[in-house]
Amino acid sequence: MLNPGTPAPDFTATLDDGSTFTLSDCRGKKHVVLYFYPKDFTPGCTAQACSFRDNYGAIAAYDAIVIGVSGDSSSSHTSFREKHSLPFPLIPDSDGRLRDLYDAKGWIPWMPPRVTYVIDKEGIIRAAMRHDFRVTAHVPEVIAALEKIAPRAAGESPATASG
16 A cells, blocks of 8 residues: 555546546545445445445545545446445556555555545545455545544534445
8 A cells, every 4th residue: 555645646547437447637626435346236336336436425525526446347336336426536457557656555456445535635645554354444434534634624523434
């Protein structure tokens, strides 16, 4: 995993809806929660994605966006996002380029880990977490990291996270 305090590697990727996302385009505009997960439609990955979905408003209150990354295809991501009403995009990383760029490697080569990064508006990694089996543990840690770096938008209620 990459360490907090280091610059987040810039990248450009195609999202599941076919649009292009470039991390550096968020600089000065949004904090980014970039999370890597093993596979669409598996029980743990579904619980993790739904945890981000259920707490999306709390995360967005800190002027942050969420983006998920796995090796699944764009069509799999689209089906997964639609079936579970995910309000955030997913990046297909079939060649593992982003996983390598972000050093999101597993202890077992064929089992991708669950790694989440909180990247601030200046492009610096502020938090990095890995919970391969505690699939909903990422969200409370993400919100805690955002609380340290970003004031909530005016009028937003205090963040609550389940997990």
